[in-house]
Amino acid sequence: MNKLSLLVAGLMVSAGALAGAADQITVHEPYVRLAPPNAPATGAFMVIRNGGGKDIKVVKVGNPVSKVTELHTHLNEGGVMKMRPVPAIDIKAGGEAVLKPGGLHVMLIDLQAPMKEGDVVPLTLTFDDGSSKQVEAKVVRPMPMEHAPKH
Amino acid sequence: MSERLLLAIVVLLVALVTGLGLFWNPELPERPLPVAAGPAGGDFTLQSADGPVGLADYRGKVVLLYFGYTYCPDICPTALAGAAASLNQLSAEERGKVAVLFVSVDPKRDTPARLKEYVAFFDPAIVGLGGSSEAIADVGRRYGVFYAEQKVATAGEGYVVDHSSDTYVIGRDGRLAGKLPHGAAPEQVVAEVRKGLNQP
Numbered sequence: 481m482n483k484l485s486l487l488v489a490g491l492m493v494s495a496g497a498l499a500g501a502a503d504q505i506t507v508h509e510p511y512v513r514l515a516p517p518n519a520p521a522t523g524a525f526m527v528i529r530n531g532g533g534k535d536i537k538v539v540k541v542g543n544p545v546s547k548v549t550e551l552h553t554h555l556n557e558g559g560v561m562k563m564r565p566v567p568a569i570d571i572k573a574g575g576e577a578v579l580k581p582g583g584l585h586v587m588l589i590d591l592q593a594p595m596k597e598g599d600v601v602p603l604t605l606t607f608d609d610g611s612s613k614q615v616e617a618k619v620v621r622p623m624p625m626e627h628a629p630k631h
Numbered sequence: 632m633s634e635r636l637l638l639a640i641v642v643l644l645v646a647l648v649t650g651l652g653l654f655w656n657p658e659l660p661e662r663p664l665p666v667a668a669g670p671a672g673g674d675f676t677l678q679s680a681d682g683p684v685g686l687a688d689y690r691g692k693v694v695l696l697y698f699g700y701t702y703c704p705d706i707c708p709t710a711l712a713g714a715a716a717s718l719n720q721l722s723a724e725e726r727g728k729v730a731v732l733f734v735s736v737d738p739k740r741d742t743p744a745r746l747k748e749y750v751a752f753f754d755p756a757i758v759g760l761g762g763s764s765e766a767i768a769d770v771g772r773r774y775g776v777f778y779a780e781q782k783v784a785t786a787g788e789g790y791v792v793d794h795s796s797d798t799y800v801i802g803r804d805g806r807l808a809g810k811l812p813h814g815a816a817p818e819q820v821v822a823e824v825r826k827g828l829n830q831p
Binding site for chain 2: 520560582624
């Protein structure tokens with residue numbers, strides 16, 4: 481509860497400090513997948529909603545746990561999964577982008593230190609107008625596709 | 632004169648539309664994937680951290696066979712978490728008759744020791760298998776698995792491996808019974824496993 485009010489306070493402060501696209505964006509159920517041992521990378525997932533009247537792009541996601549952070553998607557070509565970087569994640573006006581396993585995701589590459597379940601990773605989303613928003617993503621164990629958090 | 636011109640234009644347009652319809656195929660795939668129609672499957676022997684493991688060692692059990700790699704950031708964890716969840720839905724008796732094998736399609740980076748630690752994170756019953764590039768390629772061919780290194784300007788020594796994401800179901804007789812698509816619900820996997828267990 482205390483943590484939640486801190487988070488809310490933090491969000492309000494950042495909302496006040498940063499104008500622009502960030503004000504139109506809400507982020508739901510952000511989480512980072514616990515990387516298995518020997519896996520040098522893992523994914524962060526969330527639902528990003530755009531409540532404003534203008535299309536917004538997420539161009540960068542910063543975080544303190546990995547050396548490199550990229551935006552990726554998966555193409556399923558006849559059962560072959562191909563992971564490819566994307567330059568940005570588009571969120572249409574009034575729409576949402578769903579980042580989930582097997583699709584769009586934030587890739588945390590070259591993890592600096594092992595994470596553990598329950599850790600919280602601050603992710604800073606930067607938008608195409610230069611504004612940004614920080615969200616706290618909980619580290620959770622990998623789940624089968626159907627059991628990923630509902631939104 | 633203008634009528635003739637009009638006619639010429641009409642003829643030209645008709646020819647253009649017909650030509651486009653006949654020859655223009657904008658949906659051409661950039662590279663056709665090998666079709667995995669009716670792969671033969673069959674026995675193979677690869678290396679685990681605890682020595683050689685053959686598919687024949689599991690005769691009498693239903694085997695779930697998955698091809699992936701430890702640097703795989705998203706698809707393999709989802710698949711292995713699905714396999715682990717499926718195992719957990721089985722009774723202890725059923726579990727004793729099911730094996731899950733994870734074969735690396737990244738022989739350059741995945742050693743058997745590395746694979747063992749990786750798969751145990753999901754379920755200690757999962758067996759990680761590696762081998763030489765040739766041995767892996769041979770198994771892949773027989774099961775109709777596509778995999779290919781892709782230079783992606785990303786970390787982890789600079790490449791990802793595109794790979795088939797199906798889970799192969801092998802019957803108690805060692806024959807390939809079918810395959811499950813990526814993201815199949817554990818309930819679906821369990822149903823397939825039970826189907827296999829109920830076969831003589």
